[in-house]
Amino acid sequence: MVLATNLGYPRIGADRELKKAVEAYWKGASPLTDLQKTAADLRRRHWKLQKKAGLHHIPSNDFSFYDQVLDTSALLGCVPARYNWDGSNVTPELYFTMARGNAKVPAMEMVKWFDTNYHYMVPEFAPKQKFKLSSTKIFDEYTEAKKAGIETRPVLIGPITYLTLGKYKGEGETPWMDLWNAIMPVYEEILGKLSGLGVQWVQIDEPVLTTADWPGVADVYKDTYARLAKAAGNTKIVLATYFEGLTSNLDTAVNLPVSALHIDLRRAPDQLDAVLSKLPADKILSLGVIDGRNIWKNNLSESLTVVEKAVAKLGNDRVWIAPSCSMIHTPNDLALEDKLDPQIKSWMAYAAQKLDELAALAKGRSAIASELAASDKVAADRKTSTRIHDQAVKKRIAAITPDMSQRKSAFPIRQKKQQETYGLPAYPTTSIGSFPQTEDIRKARAAFKKGTLSAADYDKAMKQEIATVTAWQEEIGIDVLVHGEPERNDMVEYFGEQLAGFTFSKNGWVQSYGSRCVKPPIIYGDVSRPKPMTVSWSSYAQSLTKKPMKGMLTGPITILCWSFVRDDQPRSETCKQIALAIRDEVQDLEKAGITIIQIDEPAIREGLPLRRSEWAAYLKWAVESFKISTVGVEDTTQIHTHMCYSEFNDIIDSIGALDADVISIETSRSQMKLLDAFVAYKYPNEIGPGVWDIHSPRVPSTEEMTALLQKAAQVLDPSQIWVNPDCGLKTRGWAEVKPALQNMVDAAKNMREKLRKAA
Secondary structure, three states: OOEEEOOOOOOOOOOOHHHHHHHHHHOOOOOHHHHHHHHHHHHHHHHHHHHHHOOOEEEEOOOOOOOHHHHHHHHHOOOOHHHOOOOOOOOHHHHHHHHHOOOOOOOOOEEEOOOOOOEEEOOEEOOOOOOOOOOOHHHHHHHHHHHOOOOEEEEEEOHHHHHHHOEEOOOOOOOHHHHHHHHHHHHHHHHHHHHHOOOOEEEEEOHHHHOOOOOOHHHHHHHHHHHHHHHHOOOEEEEEOOOOOOHHHHHHHHOOOOOEEEEEOOOOHHHHHHHHHHOOOOOEEEEEEEOOOOOEOOOHHHHHHHHHHHHHHHOHHHEEEEEOOOHHHOOOOHHHOOOOOHHHHOOEOOHHHHHHHHHHHHHOHHHOHHHHHHHHHHHHHHHHOOOOOOHHHHHHHHOOOHHHHOOOOOHHHHHHHHHHHHOOOOOOEOOOOEOOOOHHHHHHHHHHHHOOOOHHHHHHHHHHHHHHHHHHHHHHOOOOEOOEOOOOOOOOHHHHOOOEEEEOOOOOOEEEEOOEEEOOOEEEEEEEOOOOOOHHHHHHHHHOOOOOEOEEEEOHHHHHHOOEEOOOOOHHHHHHHHHHHHHHHHHHHHHOOOOEEEEEOOOOOOOOOOOHHHHHHHHHHHHHHHHHHHOOOOOOOEEEEEEOOOOOHHHHHHHHHOOOOEEEEOOOOOOOHHHHHHHHHOOOOEEEEOOOOOOOOOOOOHHHHHHHHHHHHHHOOHHHEOEOOOOOOOOOOHHHHHHHHHHHHHHHHHHHHHHHHHO
């Protein structure tokens, strides 16, 4: 028997209790004490669930009201100056202001957490940055669990990962060692306090150790962990790495002065032999054999083979079983799913079920004969099921030719034809796609799904909403309209519901950012499009106006990345299947007279493998998939794409290779900094740098948006620039949307006037 451990548990609750409590607090509908009680109830429930399952190491401080990186910034007193912090412990009000901004001050920047669809709040470092212990959360939650009779393993993001994830806001290069020298005493103080509380183990997460390849990184890690190990005293450290293998940092990792090392054997199974051969005799190895990022049942026989190999080399007392990473990326409990197809459900495991898998694997082969037999049966059923394989789809994939990913003409030719066709003004205005999902819209959709609202009445309600938003956009002077997507629940789920090879959960919620939860589709088989998905709605919207109406689609890479994907074939194969389905939809939209079509790909950056050596292969099939989706149209059909909250510098060549006529990106929260990559690349096509940070509950003024556009106009030709928000407006309210979009239109008019005067 070995020990069963965990790195982190979903915090939102089985019924999204945290989301509801946080949003009620934000709206002023409930006091802070209610939010704190809900949080405490969730923590206690999750600790007890893990203890009951038989886990030996249960995490604490894996809970967060918004984001674990933001929690770390609060812990370290890394608060940007614009929040006028008084230096005392970070309050909930300050914490949420940093996350969301307010009418006076913008939020901190938000980007994707490595290659996941989870977003973290980017730490900001100022010149001569100071750090100080400014939160008691990590200590309070350990003590809280202890009082409930549960010894936990506090989780802490490591200093090197934290500094690497942050951004320096001063001039010149980041003063990395100055920041390190400033932050280390606070980490030492934290470790000392945890030791003083009697903490037995602390988990320090350093996922950057799998990617860090800069000169001197080994020495920095050695110095860091020598100091932390000394500060920890009797508290033992487990160093957690995940999302990739250790590769060039293997020798560094195994020789750090920590008591245990965690490795991800789902994303990097090939690293096991090397780690086993080099792990010193005084260290424990934590095996990440349960997938913390997907919902398929573990093949217990295969995992036991891995565990037994490690035990044969190290002995039972030096091997732990764990998920590959924190399970915040998986839904809560499969037992709550009462609508899933029974066969497909039998192939799946959510976080609660993964706890049972961990406990089973820890017992060893001889003690789990019945569990092994059941697991083997599931593996065989899934492998041979005729529901997974569609020969027509496979033949179509085999018939893909190079010309299926090439536009008929180069961009300058297309641009000229499109300008003649649409006659748009300079600085044309549009929005990204969705408008607020009001209570009436949600009620109508829920009633339709329950069968209490007829299809005819549902269509009528949605068409009324489309007519309303179309008329309003014309009224304020937007140039290229959108229908607002009232009929759509989620930008990926909506399409998955209409594609073969997908299924959907009822309660498969995971956190995307803050209180934003998504329910990823489940791709279990070959993908195809049985019939048109958006044509009728877009055609109806276009019939209401003489202005161009954008068709709105989600791209194949994003559908792939934001779904739980089958793991029995390469992701590239699944992506190309989705691409062919979207290609069919694009061509049907064009035939219906919808000739401005946006295919959103916000996930293209997050799909990058963490190993740079694997980037070229990924980008090749990702770009090909996007182009398969988009290029089967006439030159006059204008293809837009949208990407948000990503860094583009290191993949800008591939962004250019997509050859979209117009790309819209997030730039307002970064004050146009994310535009730099496009400028340095001399991006030739048209671009919409977002001028309104829609993730913050504030209405930017016309002057603020004009200033951002002026920054863009200093580095781009005005003929390239579109004017739009950062992202879709589904999560915002009309009270914010109407004045903000009016201000945006007025900002575009200001820029046109400046252009006229300069002529």
